[in-house]
Structures are given as C-alpha cells and as structure tokens.
Amino acid sequence: MLKRLRFAKAERNNSPVLWLDLGDLGDLKSPRGPHEQWQDHGLGLLRTILHQAGIATDIESARRATSWDQIQRGLAGYRMLLMNVRSYTFPIAYRAAQLFKEMNPVGVVMVGGLHASVALDEMTEVAAFDHIVQGPGENTIIDLVREPETFPRVIQGQGARSMADWPMIDRTLWPQPHRRLKKKYPWPLEPECGWGPGPVVTLLTSRVCPWRCVFCNESSYIANMGRRPVDAVIDELNYLDRTHGPIGSVVIHDSMFFQHPKWLREWLEKYPRRANKVWPYWAAARADVVREWPDLFEALIRETNWNLISIGFESGSDRVLRILNKECTVEDNFFAIDLLDRIASEMEAEGRPAPRFWTNIMLGIPGETREDAVATMRMVKYMRRSLPSISFYAPYPGSALGYQLIAEGKSRMTRENYHRFPDDEKVQGIDYPFYRELLAGKFDQEINRGLDAAAGRQSGVFAHALVKA
Ligand code: B12
Numbered sequence: 001m002l003k004r005l006r007f008a009k010a011e012r013n014n015s016p017v018l019w020l021d022l023g024d025l026g027d028l029k030s031p032r033g034p035h036e037q038w039q040d041h042g043l044g045l046l047r048t049i050l051h052q053a054g055i056a057t058d059i060e061s062a063r064r065a066t067s068w069d070q071i072q073r074g075l076a077g078y079r080m081l082l083m084n085v086r087s088y089t090f091p092i093a094y095r096a097a098q099l100f101k102e103m104n105p106v107g108v109v110m111v112g113g114l115h116a117s118v119a120l121d122e123m124t125e126v127a128a129f130d131h132i133v134q135g136p137g138e139n140t141i142i143d144l145v146r147e148p149e150t151f152p153r154v155i156q157g158q159g160a161r162s163m164a165d166w167p168m169i170d171r172t173l174w175p176q177p178h179r180r181l182k183k184k185y186p187w188p189l190e191p192e193c194g195w196g197p198g199p200v201v202t203l204l205t206s207r208v209c210p211w212r213c214v215f216c217n218e219s220s221y222i223a224n225m226g227r228r229p230v231d232a233v234i235d236e237l238n239y240l241d242r243t244h245g246p247i248g249s250v251v252i253h254d255s256m257f258f259q260h261p262k263w264l265r266e267w268l269e270k271y272p273r274r275a276n277k278v279w280p281y282w283a284a285a286r287a288d289v290v291r292e293w294p295d296l297f298e299a300l301i302r303e304t305n306w307n308l309i310s311i312g313f314e315s316g317s318d319r320v321l322r323i324l325n326k327e328c329t330v331e332d333n334f335f336a337i338d339l340l341d342r343i344a345s346e347m348e349a350e351g352r353p354a355p356r357f358w359t360n361i362m363l364g365i366p367g368e369t370r371e372d373a374v375a376t377m378r379m380v381k382y383m384r385r386s387l388p389s390i391s392f393y394a395p396y397p398g399s400a401l402g403y404q405l406i407a408e409g410k411s412r413m414t415r416e417n418y419h420r421f422p423d424d425e426k427v428q429g430i431d432y433p434f435y436r437e438l439l440a441g442k443f444d445q446e447i448n449r450g451l452d453a454a455a456g457r458q459s460g461v462f463a464h465a466l467v468k469a
C-alpha cells in the first residue's frame with residue numbers, strides 16, 4: 001500500500017504522509033507563553049518509529065501557521081494525515097481533518113492520542129476521521145500507515161511493554177519554529193521557560209502515575225509500562241549535549257517522577273557521575289511521598305541538582321483534598337514545604353543555589369467554600385521557596401470528576417474550547433468573581449490572620465500566578 005501511495009505522490013518532493021503538529025495557531029511564531037513552544041513527545045516517538053522502519057513522513061505545524069488558509073495550503077497533495085489529539089487540541093484537529101478532506105478527497109485521516117481514549121464519542125462524530133486509535137501507538141503505527149484499509153475505524157492501539165523498548169526520539173523530526181522565532185529557539189532542543197537555563201531538553205522517564213486524583217486519574221487511561229532505564233536517560237542527555245547542545249537544563253515531563261525508589265536510587269548514584277554535566281532539572285513529586293521518603297528527596301535535591309520540584313499541593317483544605325481524592329493531607333503539604341525550606345536554607349548557607357517548588361494550586365473546585373479557598377491562599381503565602389502556578393479547576397474528560405460534571409451538564413468546557421486558559425470559567429455554579437478578588441489580594445487581611453508575621457512572606461496578589469502549564 002505504501003509503495004502505491006509513494007508512487008502516486010512521486011512528482012511531489014517528499015512523502016505522501018503528513019504529520020500535523022497541533023496547538024494554537026502562531027505558538028511557534030510569536031508564542032503567548034513558553035510552554036506553548038514545547039514539543040510533542042507522542043509525535044516525536046511515533047515519527048521516529050516510522051522513519052526507522054523506512055516510512056518517511058512530512059511535518060507541518062498548526063503552531064507555525066498564523067491562519068487557517070496557510071494550514072489548508074500545507075495540507076494539499078497528501079494521501080494520509082496523522083495527528084496526536086489531546087482534548088485541548090481537539091477543535092484544531094477536527095477542523096484540520098475537514099480541510100484535509102476538502103483538499104484531498106481520497107486522502108485518509110488517522111488520529112490517535114489521549115482524546116481518542118477519553119472522549120471516543122466526540123472523535124467518532126467527526127466524519128473526516130477515517131481511523132481513530134485509542135491508547136498507545138508504538139506497535140500499531142507502522143502497520144496502520146502501511147495498510148490502513150486492513151483496519152476498522154476504531155482501533156485499540158498497542159504500546160511497548162516498557163519504555164526500555166522505545167527508540168531514542170529523533171528530535172530533528174520535531175517541527176521547526178517559524179523563521180522569526182528561529183534565533184530564540186534552539187531547535188531541536190527547546191527554549192527556556194524560566195525554570196532553568198536554555199537550551200532545555202524535555203524528556204520522559206516514566207509514563208504513568210498510579211494515583212487516582214479525581215481531576216486527573218491518569219492510571220485509568222494510560223496503560224502501565226516499565227520505566228525507562230536510568231542509563232538510557234543519561235545516554236540520551238549526553239548524546240543531545242554532544243550533538244545539539246550544550247544543554248542548559250532539563251525538564252522531566254513525567255507526571256510523577258518521584259516514584260519507584262529503586263529507580264530513584266540508581267538515578268542518584270549514576271546521574272552525578274555519568275552525565276556530561278549535572279544539569280539542573282524540573283520534575284514532579286507528591287507531598288505524601290516526600291513525607292514517606294524524606295531522605296531520598298533530600299539526597300536527590302542535593303546531589304542531582306533537582307532544583308525545581310513540581311508538586312500538586314492543589315489545596316490548603318483537607319476537605320477539598322478529600323473531594324479531589326488527592327490522598328494527601330494539609331499536614332503532608334506543610335511537611336514538604338518545611339522540609340524544602342530547611343534544605344534550601346542550608347544550601348544557601350553553603351553558597352549553593354536554593355531549590356524551589358513549582359506549586360500547582362487549583363481554585364474553583366466544586367464543593368470548595370470561601371474558607372477553603374482562603375486556607376489555600378494562606379498556604380501559598382506561607383511558602384517562601386515557590387513559583388506558584390494557579391488555575392481554576394477544569395473538568396477534563398478522562399478524569400472521574402470531569403466525567404461526572406460533564407454528565408451533570410455543569411461543565412462549561414465544550415468540544416470547541418476544551419482548555420486552556422487558567423482563568424477561564426469552566427464550571428457552572430462557581431463564584432468566579434470571588435476568586436478573581438481573592439487573587440487580586442482583596443481578602444489579604446483574612447488570609448494573613450492565620451499566618452504568623454514571619455510567615456506572611458509574599459504579596460497577597462497572585463493574579464499573575466494563573467499559569468497555563
Ligand atoms: C508533557 C505534558 C505537557 C507539556 C507539553 C505538552 C506537549 N507539547 O506535548 C505541557 C507542560 C506544556 C503540558 C501542558 C498542558 N497539559 Co499536558 N501533559 C503532559 C504529559 C505529562 C505527558 C505527555 C506526553 O508526552 N506523553 C507521552 C507520549 C508518548 O504520549 P502521547 O502523546 O499520548 O502519545 C501516545 C498515544 O497517545 C498514541 N498516539 C498519539 N498520537 C497518535 C497518532 C496516531 C496516528 C496513533 C496511531 C497513535 C497516537 O501513541 C503515543 C505513544 O504511545 C501528559 C500526561 C501523560 N502522562 O501523558 C499531560 C496531559 C496530556 N496534559 C494535560 C493537560 C490538561 C494539559 C494542560 C491543558 C494543563 C493546563 N490546564 O494548563 C496544558 C495545555 C497546554 C497547551 N498547549 O494548551 C492532560 C490532558 C487531558 C486531556 N483529556 O486531554 C494530560 C493527560 C495530564 C492529565 N492527566 O491531566 N502538558
């Protein structure tokens with residue numbers, strides 16, 4: 001089949017198969033924020049697998065275009081379109097698929113990605129999607145592209161059993177930024193976003209988080225798989241440093257980096273010894289696990305340069321943490337905050353840069369009272385070593401609470417606007433004006449009442465901390 005496709009397209013330059021990178025228009029030309037410029041590992045992995053199997057694909061990016069006309073022109077003349085669809089890129093994906101069909105009436109559109117697993121009904125409603133792949137795609141993509149006609153419309157994709165079986169992503173297969181951004185964008189590495197010096201390498205060492213927070217619930221839709229071997233992670237970093245570097249810092253995209261103590265101990269032992277440089281890195285943990293393994297946490301910070309620790313503290317109220325099934329308590333949160341504060345002060349005294357938290361906080365959670373929200377802001381103000389990332393709760397499909405609110409008709413997110421902006425009003429019945437006032441510092445006196453003088457350390461205005469990441 002592929003030969004036939006190639007032949008049909010022979011008079012055009014490259015491949016008959018196009019991968020369209022999704023995201024908001026213009027984000028790879030004049031980005032609204034740093035995270036919008038990051039590359040898509042699903043796309044990178046699957047294109048690498050295809051190319052290593054001898055199936056070349058072309059790449060276009062919706063983020064590099066600034067108009068739908070441009071995107072439409074880029075779709076012309078292809079026989080197959082591939083896309084990785086997440087909920088927040090669904091509106092772009094189905095519009096692109098429709099345009100692709102207008103330009104190439106006999107062309108085939110293949111879509112995979114998380115939205116196919118969490119909202120299959122919305123995906124099947126789009127007639128332009130010829131094949132919809134749920135779940136992982138590593139062991140399905142080659143056959144699918146070679147012989148699409150042998151597959152049904154909805155397919156259960158097959159993944160690797162372990163990330164050890166993944167090839168190293170060929171990052172030159174990622175889309176290049178628009179020429180206007182090229183000077184600032186260290187492609188095929190990624191730009192810095194305020195977390196550490198650029199160029200940045202984003203990578204994954206693990207694929208799934210086993211907890212079941214009701215706003216996220218990853219384990220219910222991402223199949224469990226073995227973690228990437230420590231040596232492979234370090235080898236990849238060294239290779240990227242040599243080939244495309246020098247690397248400035250690393251972002252470990254794992255939903256939950258601080259799990260599997262055996263793996264973490266090996267990382268602790270090998271990363272400082274084997275990496276070309278002990279690059280500082282951003283990676284995620286949970287407060288309860290920090291409390292379970294405080295020594296390991298401290299050693300990783302001190303010895304591996306884990307200097308930005310992302311924790312979903314989410315709330316300063318136990319009631320709300322229970323609503324979220326976070327399985328962490330406010331006491332766990334304060335344990336982690338105080339522990340980092342102590343480590344950071346000691347490191348500063350030793351003349352070393354202090355580590356900080358990337359503090360994920362949610363407001364506007366159904367069932368949250370004003371007192372709960374005030375307690376949350378009190379916790380945020382208490383933290384001295386923190387970059388707060390605050391957003392209004394968003395009921396994403398795939399999460400237990402998201403499904404419930406969608407079923408009850410209370411979600412204000414629609415297939416046209418599954419996202420995105422942290423201050424969007426996303427759930428009916430939430431008093432958003434109150435939250436805006438809270439973030440503008442209007443309740444500062446009340447918040448400070450629960451803090452001792454030394455702890456009321458930050459300004460009460462947090463509107464700037466509404467971050468899309
Ligand atoms: C890294 C990451 C980010 C990064 C980078 C995103 C990027 N450019 O790729 C950043 C920090 C920017 C980010 C931001 C956000 N993210 Co995010 N992110 C992730 C994370 C942790 C990893 C994604 C990843 O690389 N996975 C690994 C790759 C290999 O998997 P994959 O892309 O799914 O691809 C596999 C399959 O889907 C399939 N596949 C994919 N495409 C195709 C195509 C075909 C044809 C086939 C056959 C198969 C196939 O095969 C691939 C290999 O198995 C995931 C959670 C997770 N563990 O996946 C959340 C996740 C995707 N993010 C999520 C959310 C909600 C967001 C935000 C909206 C958060 C917010 N409120 O601001 C923002 C939105 C950003 C934006 N641009 O608008 C949700 C999505 C929920 C949903 N229903 O879609 C997730 C699932 C987290 C969660 N559990 O809630 N995110």
Ligand code: SF4
Pocket residue numbers: 209210211212213216217218219255256286312
């Ligand atoms: S919110 Fe964090 S801890 Fe909870 S399931 Fe998602 S990734 Fe895991």
